[in-house]
Amino acid sequence: MQSKKRRPTLKDVAAASGVSVISASRALRGEPSMAEPLRRKVLDAARALGYRRNRAAGSLRGAVSELVAVLVPSISHQVFSELVDGIHAGLRGSDLRVVLGMTQYDANEEAQVLSDMLSWNPAAVVLSGVEHSARTRELLADFRGPIIEVMDTDGEPIDVAVGISQAEAGAIMARHFLARGYTNIGYIGAWGERPMRSRKRRQGFEAALAAAGQALTRVVIREEPSSLETGALGMAALRERHPDVDAVFLANDDLALGALYWCQEQGIGVPGEIALAGFNGLDMGRFVRPRLTTIHTSRHAMGAMTGEIIRYRCAEEPILYRQREKLALSLRVGETT
Numbered sequence: 001m002q003s004k005k006r007r008p009t010l011k012d013v014a015a016a017s018g019v020s021v022i023s024a025s026r027a028l029r030g031e032p033s034m035a036e037p038l039r040r041k042v043l044d045a046a047r048a049l050g051y052r053r054n055r056a057a058g059s060l061r062g063a064v065s066e067l068v069a070v071l072v073p074s075i076s077h078q079v080f081s082e083l084v085d086g087i088h089a090g091l092r093g094s095d096l097r098v099v100l101g102m103t104q105y106d107a108n109e110e111a112q113v114l115s116d117m118l119s120w121n122p123a124a125v126v127l128s129g130v131e132h133s134a135r136t137r138e139l140l141a142d143f144r145g146p147i148i149e150v151m152d153t154d155g156e157p158i159d160v161a162v163g164i165s166q167a168e169a170g171a172i173m174a175r176h177f178l179a180r181g182y183t184n185i186g187y188i189g190a191w192g193e194r195p196m197r198s199r200k201r202r203q204g205f206e207a208a209l210a211a212a213g214q215a216l217t218r219v220v221i222r223e224e225p226s227s228l229e230t231g232a233l234g235m236a237a238l239r240e241r242h243p244d245v246d247a248v249f250l251a252n253d254d255l256a257l258g259a260l261y262w263c264q265e266q267g268i269g270v271p272g273e274i275a276l277a278g279f280n281g282l283d284m285g286r287f288v289r290p291r292l293t294t295i296h297t298s299r300h301a302m303g304a305m306t307g308e309i310i311r312y313r314c315a316e317e318p319i320l321y322r323q324r325e326k327l328a329l330s331l332r333v334g335e336t337t
Helices: 009-017 021-029 036-049 078-091 107-119 134-140 166-178 196-211 228-241 252-267 300-315
Strands: 067-072 097-102 125-130 147-150 160-163 185-187 218-219 248-249 275-278 293-297 324-326 330-332
Touching: 009 021, 009 036, 009 185, 021 036, 021 300, 067 078, 078 097, 078 300, 097 107, 097 125, 107 134, 125 300, 147 300, 160 300, 166 196, 166 248, 166 275, 166 293, 166 330, 185 196, 185 228, 185 252, 218 228, 228 248, 228 252, 248 252, 252 275
Parallel strands: 067 097, 067 125, 125 147, 147 160, 160 324, 185 218, 185 248, 248 275
Antiparallel strands: 293 330
């Protein structure tokens, strides 16, 4: 008995036209961002093979989806919501859509969430930072779509890193403090310093101080998540342990504002008695009095570049980018230093 002829698949069309399965799918859907010569090549291959598109295939296990898996520590913080908004903007014009996973700065949670999201066969993966567990790297070893690591460029990317140099950010603030003449400098962090990005900032800050002959010995790292309250508690603890402290770099603006409010409640002059500075350049820092000194990071631009790289690569269209796309940092000198 003669065997039934196998029905051509999307994979057959992709192989015949020399493109990825994702690009073949988009060409057959008529996606407007697809280059016309590439679309024509795919359509010709499909016609020659007698391929008929199965519109239910996208829901079947094994089909590459139009989802972009984005893993961030949290979406309750403005930093990550702006980043995700930027990714969405960068994907505009394609059928790609963001799906979010929360990791809470926990390497094991990141691996578990990633494992779950990979079961949906995403077109691309976006991770926070360049440090990951062995399990996360193992899960991504066979992933064939774009992998973009955001927020940090101080490390070896799996595929592409889009972000800033965290160590450079710390060094910028150290030089600012030194230029202002501060000598008893401190630092306050949160999350038990589990986020490697804040640890790198602190290390860059410490190294720049050491290069100028100052040791960073006045340090408080709170275990609690970053918040105004954590900043206030950290400032109280640092002041109690080191009453001579005259300038403090805090891991982010939330902590810095909490420290500022605590100083104001205690009648401690800022910057007269203690100078304070944060990181991220959040809007709220511009509207407090005194205005907060901080380092501004372009989260939306970071996300937009990430989304654009993914959009072009998934469509197999040419785009120029570096393996490490490092965005500029901006010191915003307010009235607290």
